[in-house]
Amino acid sequence: MTQTQNGSSRRVLSDELRSTAEEIVAKYPNKRSATIPLLFLVQSQEGYVTEDGMREVGEIVGITPAQVLATASFYTMLKKRPQGEYLISVCRNISCTHLGARKVIQRLEDHLGIAAGGTTEDGKLSLEAAECLATCDGAPSMQVNYEDFYKVSPEEAVEIADKLTGGDEVRSVAGERVKTAREISYETATAGLRSPGSAGDQTGPVIGGETGAAVVTEGFRPKVTGVEQIDDATAEEDIAATGEDTSVSGEGDAPGERDA
């Protein structure tokens, strides 16, 4: 049990998740690099990033709770207050607004009885008006727990919300099953442990979960192979041979004179 200045804080991660946290930490050359995955691990258990969870993460990676909070508050996928099992994000940027996003949001607000930013009483659904989801050609675009839905009408949005509330399976335009927020958080936290050919298969520390083992010794720079190294003198001779004026002292063409 951890004690804090303001009293006791409970340990958040279960024994199983605590050992998963240790596995994640072991993948990084610096423990603090595991901060974000560990916050997702907390979110996978608690439903959001709790204060106790942030303290525990700080303890594990050796940084202060304030530093953990500074990190957590930067990323919108890390929730600082309870949220629904499914987050419905409707884009409110230009393309989507022009093609009816406001009607989609309004209809969902009316149907669910919450304003954008809120969560239904049963804790099933949260609704948010999101910034551009980068699928403007599918406007009005919507996501449910980060799975895409394109050209969504108000009626379709309500239908999807009802299915989620009723526990029915919902699939995105890509055919992906929409997972719960906790599932998504766990997958995100452990991505580096599971990806074939990446961190999970490495025996030594690696950067992130997506690259092969890297040499991270301070001052090390990988050699670039296949590129001819040219020393400065040779480069200057080459430039002189072209007769180009490369001066930056104002002796070249004045603005507007070139090609006149």
Ligand code: FES
């Ligand atoms: S403006 Fe809606 S996805 Fe880009």
